[in-house]
Amino acid sequence: MGDGVANLPPGFQFYPTDEELIVHFLHRKALLLPCHPDIIPDLGLYLYEPWELQGKAWCGGSKWYFYSRRTVDRVTRSGYWEPVCQEEPVFTSSSRKQVGFKQCYAFHYGESPHGIRTSWTIHEYRLSGGNSSTGRSSRRKGQKIIDPSTWVLCRVFDCDDEHGGDSSGGVELSCLDEVFLSLDDDEVSFPS
């Protein structure tokens, strides 16, 4: 366990923001600095099945966190990860400076492109900056030097669990809440 983690009262959990993941964790890892708390494991190049991560990745709030250097060819034995949307930039809340990118993937069973989509979702964070593009090209050339920009930080979770479970209130509303909130209690409003 990381320092200070065990001393927290109940209710505290690992629930990082995008900014924290990039600034406090990914950035330090890429610079090969020790992370505080040093809780997120590095799974290297190996891409596990999402359900295999229990025990191998750091778990916080029903989500699994790990570092990876696997940034291309996201294929496992059972399936593959496919992006669900455009890559989004991540900014710091204070200075609005861009610190990285976030990309969402969904896991599909089977072989691309005919796989069946599952509810397993991964958020993959990478650092921004000029070296990220050179990082990719150097990988393609097969260089063995570990470029800091090749690190990504991943958060894997089952998005069905997320909505069916409890802690939906923090940032995202569960589907049921959304339905309730779109209806008024006493009157149902028709479009005028």
Add this chain to the structure above:
Amino acid sequence: MSRGMNLSINGQSQVPPGFRFHPTEEELLHYYLRKKVACEKIDLDVIREVDLNKLEPWDIQEMCRIGSTPQTDWYFFSHKDRKYPTGTRMNRATTAGFWKATGRDKIIRSGSRRIGLRKTLVFYKGRAPHGQKSDWIMHEYRLDDGAASNNEIIGVCPAGDAMSEEGWVVCRVFKKKNYVKTLDSPQSPSGSLAEARLHSLSGGNSAILNQILSYMGRTCESKSDLLDKLNVVVSDGANLNKLSYQTKDNLSSRFTHLPRLGSSLGPNDHSNIKPSCYQYQPFDDVFLRADESPAFQVNQHGMIRDWATLDRLVASQLNGQAEVSLQKQQSYFVDDPSMSTSLPPHDDEKVPFPSQKRLTRPESHHDRDHDHQQNLHMYGCDNDFWGITTSTSPSSLSDGPLRYLSA
């Protein structure tokens, strides 16, 4: 209150990065609320008491700050009994607005055991019932394990307070995610899935109607050529319906006489038809001809050349007649809800002849005068032959073909 500083030493947060106070519902209920109700000391006062009548949601942020890490939700205790001495309704009004409960209480379980209930509330600015919905949401948790009395479980407060300890609730307040403003919030949404869902649901009924209308508008644009050329003249109530329209090929107006109400409708029955200036096109002839020609082009007369025209014909008949008394071969085309939102395909040659089914009649029975007026109005708007946008009553959506699509 200075309790907020418990988690920092010399301004440095003791909470490691990445960690924050984000309890599970079970922790909120089973650990924090139970202790509060039993007046037990809670080890670190991360959850404070708040008087909900005196604080706006945005003030709660300041009041309930924990450490120095950015937060997306805030927690506090509130007491229910302070609001009303009688009755069950809670007074949750503040200076700027009020909290309104929404939806049903959700049962919170620990394993399979029920431990409490959660109520969702939305903050409205202003005064009921004209409040303006805000993005502030509150989850209010209370202990409830279904037992007749909670006293045995909770215990008696040693302070002997007159206030019932059962009135305590623990609340979480947060701002609803507005996906348009992703830059403002620390955590980004998990992809376009959630985005699409939020947009579609937050629009509510009006969003669905807009989708329907825009779809109809789109499909109509593709047929605007044809529709532009259709001019419908509807006679007064005493006369028959007449349709005059122009085809793409033939710009001269032609008329077709549709059989009078209640008249026998044999193809040879001209007794009720005004002669001479009209070219009689018996209604059943149209269908018979269509029957013979799967491509449904009435080429000889150049009259009806595609489904849109036929739809109009049918619609005018529907709206113009209180009763439809036709022989069986004159059954109308299907009043299919799916068809009513999708006009006939653009390429008519490829359309197979639809099976003829008995139409459902319009539910309201107007007299003929009114209907002819409606027809006039109807055909004035291109795509409005089902009379949707002309109707001002909300029930228009619940009648007719689009009732299947209401939210």
